[in-house]
Amino acid sequence: MSRCKKLEIHVETEIAEGLACQEGLVLAKEYGGTKIILETDCQKIYHTLCSDHEDFSYQGAVCQSIRREAAHLEQVIFSWARRSANGVAHSLAKLASCNSAFFYYTGAIPDTVWSDFPPAER
Numbered sequence: 001m002s003r004c005k006k007l008e009i010h011v012e013t014e015i016a017e018g019l020a021c022q023e024g025l026v027l028a029k030e031y032g033g034t035k036i037i038l039e040t041d042c043q044k045i046y047h048t049l050c051s052d053h054e055d056f057s058y059q060g061a062v063c064q065s066i067r068r069e070a071a072h073l074e075q076v077i078f079s080w081a082r083r084s085a086n087g088v089a090h091s092l093a094k095l096a097s098c099n100s101a102f103f104y105y106t107g108a109i110p111d112t113v114w115s116d117f118p119p120a121e122r
Contacts, residue, residue, distance in 0.1 A: 007019065012059075014042055014044045014059050015058060015059060015062055017040055017041075017042040017045050018045050018063060019062060021040055021049075022066045024036075024038060025038065025066065025070055025073065025076065026069060028073065029069070029072060029073060033073065034073055034074035034075070035073075035075045036070075036073055036075070036076045036077070037076075037079050038066075038070070038076055038079065039079045039080070040079070040080060041080070041082065041083040044059065045063065046079075046080040048060060048063040049063050049067065049078045
């Protein structure tokens, strides 16, 4: 399942990724998820989420908000993936940037996401 939406403000990519991670946890909670693997391709967000060091930056505040959201779930594992392994997330982000509405997907992968991948990878 996935959700994408357009941000109405311009923010650094790290902040946008953090906000997307937070939305992912909200979506998981809404659908009754309890054990979640939250994967990001942003090393700065990943390291901030995994660090015990207090970060007073805007990025740190977003990560603190993610941790608060994660505390409402039974288990959340933070994971980092190379950007090249995270193509679906980037396809959804591209879709969100072109639309003003929320999109929710459960089950089948949207055609707009499939079209970003060569036939050999489908």
